[in-house]
Amino acid sequence: MIRIPPYLQPEDTIGIVCPAGYMTLEKAQTAIDRLKEWGYKIKIGKTLGSNSANYFSGTDDERLNDFQQMLNDDEVKAIFCARGGYGIGRIIEQIDFGKFKQNPKWVIGFSDVTVLHSHIHSNYKTATLHAHMASAFNDEGYKNEFVQSVKDVLEGKKIKYECAIGELNRKGEAVGELVGGNLSLLVHLVGSSSDIKTKGKILFLEDVGEYLYNIDRMFYQLKRSGKLDRLAGLIVGGFTEMKDTERPFGKTVYEIIHDMVKEFDYPVCFGFPVSHGKENYALKVGAGYKLKVGKKRVTLEE
Amino acid sequence: MNRKKFLSSIIASSAAIPALGSQNVFEEDESSKPILIPKYLKPGDIIGITCPAGFITDKEIQSAVQQMQNWGFNIKIGDTVNKRDFTFGGTDEERTKDFQQMLDDDSVKAIVCARGGYGSVRIIDKLNFAKFERRPKWIIGFSDITVIHSHLNRNFNIASVHSKMCNSFPDDWNNAEQIQIDSILSIKKALTGEKMKYDVGAGANNKEGIAEGQLIGGNLKTIESLTGSRSDIKTAGKILFVEDTGEYLYSIDRMFWNLKRTDKLSHLKGLIIGGFKAKPDDPGEEFGKTLYDIVLEKIKEYDYPVCFDFPVGHQKSNFALKCGVKHKLTIQADSVTLIEIR
Numbered sequence: 001m002i003r004i005p006p007y008l009q010p011e012d013t014i015g016i017v018c019p020a021g022y023m024t025l026e027k028a029q030t031a032i033d034r035l036k037e038w039g040y041k042i043k044i045g046k047t048l049g050s051n052s053a054n055y056f057s058g059t060d061d062e063r064l065n066d067f068q069q070m071l072n073d074d075e076v077k078a079i080f081c082a083r084g085g086y087g088i089g090r091i092i093e094q095i096d097f098g099k100f101k102q103n104p105k106w107v108i109g110f111s112d113v114t115v116l117h118s119h120i121h122s123n124y125k126t127a128t129l130h131a132h133m134a135s136a137f138n139d140e141g142y143k144n145e146f147v148q149s150v151k152d153v154l155e156g157k158k159i160k161y162e163c164a165i166g167e168l169n170r171k172g173e174a175v176g177e178l179v180g181g182n183l184s185l186l187v188h189l190v191g192s193s194s195d196i197k198t199k200g201k202i203l204f205l206e207d208v209g210e211y212l213y214n215i216d217r218m219f220y221q222l223k224r225s226g227k228l229d230r231l232a233g234l235i236v237g238g239f240t241e242m243k244d245t246e247r248p249f250g251k252t253v254y255e256i257i258h259d260m261v262k263e264f265d266y267p268v269c270f271g272f273p274v275s276h277g278k279e280n281y282a283l284k285v286g287a288g289y290k291l292k293v294g295k296k297r298v299t300l301e302e
Numbered sequence: 303m304n305r306k307k308f309l310s311s312i313i314a315s316s317a318a319i320p321a322l323g324s325q326n327v328f329e330e331d332e333s334s335k336p337i338l339i340p341k342y343l344k345p346g347d348i349i350g351i352t353c354p355a356g357f358i359t360d361k362e363i364q365s366a367v368q369q370m371q372n373w374g375f376n377i378k379i380g381d382t383v384n385k386r387d388f389t390f391g392g393t394d395e396e397r398t399k400d401f402q403q404m405l406d407d408d409s410v411k412a413i414v415c416a417r418g419g420y421g422s423v424r425i426i427d428k429l430n431f432a433k434f435e436r437r438p439k440w441i442i443g444f445s446d447i448t449v450i451h452s453h454l455n456r457n458f459n460i461a462s463v464h465s466k467m468c469n470s471f472p473d474d475w476n477n478a479e480q481i482q483i484d485s486i487l488s489i490k491k492a493l494t495g496e497k498m499k500y501d502v503g504a505g506a507n508n509k510e511g512i513a514e515g516q517l518i519g520g521n522l523k524t525i526e527s528l529t530g531s532r533s534d535i536k537t538a539g540k541i542l543f544v545e546d547t548g549e550y551l552y553s554i555d556r557m558f559w560n561l562k563r564t565d566k567l568s569h570l571k572g573l574i575i576g577g578f579k580a581k582p583d584d585p586g587e588e589f590g591k592t593l594y595d596i597v598l599e600k601i602k603e604y605d606y607p608v609c610f611d612f613p614v615g616h617q618k619s620n621f622a623l624k625c626g627v628k629h630k631l632t633i634q635a636d637s638v639t640l641i642e643i644r
Binding site: 224 | 556
């Protein structure tokens with residue numbers, strides 16, 4: 001059975017870290033202000049707005065220590081990753097989840113943070129939160145329903161998401177644990193100790209900036225590693241900024257995915273608001289959900 | 303492919319597998335047994351040309367055809383040459399059929415893949431290797447063809463040749479660079495049974511030592527994309543070579559983490575790093591580590607020899623390497639040699 005970390009109470013502390021790419025404090029300021037306005041105290045980790053000169057927000061040791069400190073700090077009730085990028089895979093095996101196991105807390109983010117979601121799901125059976133990070137709060141983004149869904153989930157509200165019908169949807173109902181995240185990261189983790197099992201689960205996927213042929217190849221990897229054949233359901237999110245080769249691939253990204261799962265009979269929905277774009281609802285990885293893909297609407301509820 | 307066919311092909315190819323989905327399901331592993339070496343080619347033998355991945359025109363294979371004819375071989379051009387389905391050399395069915403025919407035709411003694419691109423993984427599970435297993439023949443190519451090399455090594459324990467393909471033969475042999483000519487000629491040497499021996503320059507970042515083991519490897523991105531599948535390679539006790547092109551340094555880093563975290567680096571005999579023409583970092587996103595840093599930090603706890611800049615990859619110097627065949631790698635301060643062991 002999956003464990004759900006305690007939902008947040010007013011005055012609880014949220015720790016903010018950058019476990020992967022670098023981010024200035026200014027870029028995260030709106031998110032910090034809003035999280036405070038939502039009623040939380042904020043603890044800013046050393047890796048946010050650090051003096052790192054390269055891609056990363058700090059050395060592996062610095063990023064590891066910052067994250068570890070937030071994990072071990074009993075006062076911190078949730079860890080908000082300010083941005084993704086690349087870098088969690090470099091430190092994941094060194095993170096000590098001993099204390100987290102006793103006192104689980106929410107780990108929030110997406111993209112590269114998929115490494116944490118998968119690792120925690122597979123090894124510690126604890127729910128995490130796949131959701132927008134700091135930059136989504138900027139330019140009044142905090143007003144939209146997608147950023148607001150982070151607030152709702154952290155408060156423990158049960159949300160029922162609804163989204164538009166996708167042309168290639170396959171109707172049906174599925175009940176199961178929700179797992180998934182960024183496709184590139186999920187395939188990258190295949191065969192490692194952070195790899196997820198998908199049997200009987202609802203899988204959600206999104207990606208950004210990939211070549212179509214590479215999306216095809218990644219789906220072949222999912223399929224050939226046995227991750228697509230026994231799903232309860234599949235949620236296809238946004239696949240944004242897709243690129244094509246000089247010699248066109250000849251299919252849209254949704255056609256690629258549709259063809260890949262046509263031999264199975266579980267429900268599939270396309271265009272669910274989980275993505276690198278604005279449309280990105282907060283989803284509890286590991287929690288039980290019911291997916292209904294109908295003729296007129298698609299719903300996902302806990 | 304319909305559901306039933308898919309399931310039966312899975313069952314047929316992986317009998318006695320209790321459950322799909324976990325990482326150790328593909329336990330049936332041929333790679334620890336002695337390798338099967340296909341028959342070397344003799345003058346007059348037929349080489350088949352096919353496109354399991356990207357498309358190519360008749361014209362683009364002409365210089366390869368002529369050159370291989372000059373070497374004394376006859377050429378059979380597959381139906382997929384000059385065929386095109388968007389980026390592919392024909393539909394999946396057409397590419398499968400052409401490759402299958404080359405596999406099953408007893409008169410074809412070797413199969414040269416016309417080019418890489420993308421697409422081998424789309425047909426690999428549809429190919430029937432039963433006849434090939436009884437009568438192995440050389441399969442030649444690299445890049446996307448790493449799918450086939452890996453699949454053969456893992457499932458059938460049959461050697462294959464990692465080398466340039468038809469699209470890399472120089473149009474004007476007389477004006478080609480010597481290194482390109484030597485790379486192409488190494489294919490002939492490999493196919494005719496010459497013992498392979500490479501003597502390449504020393505590198506300041508190399509780790510010295512001597513290793514003996516089966517040579518295995520190919521395109522890193524492709525190797526990563528096969529992880530968890532029945533074409534996934536086993537590397538324990540082997541000499542691994544990897545190359546890639548056009549990837550960001552962060553992506554190369556992530557791929558080496560994949561090798562490490564899937565236990566492919568811990569029990570190697572030796573490691574050969576080929577060409578890695580990395581894509582320059584985007585402004586403001588400087589990765590801060592070189593390829594040498596990326597590789598060496600992953601293997602710092604191991605003591606096997608490692609060499610960099612070996613002439614294998616998406617570049618003019620890309621010498622034929624016999625996958626699956628035992629080699630001796632000797633890395634010294636002033637030299638690097640890779641010699642086939644018979």
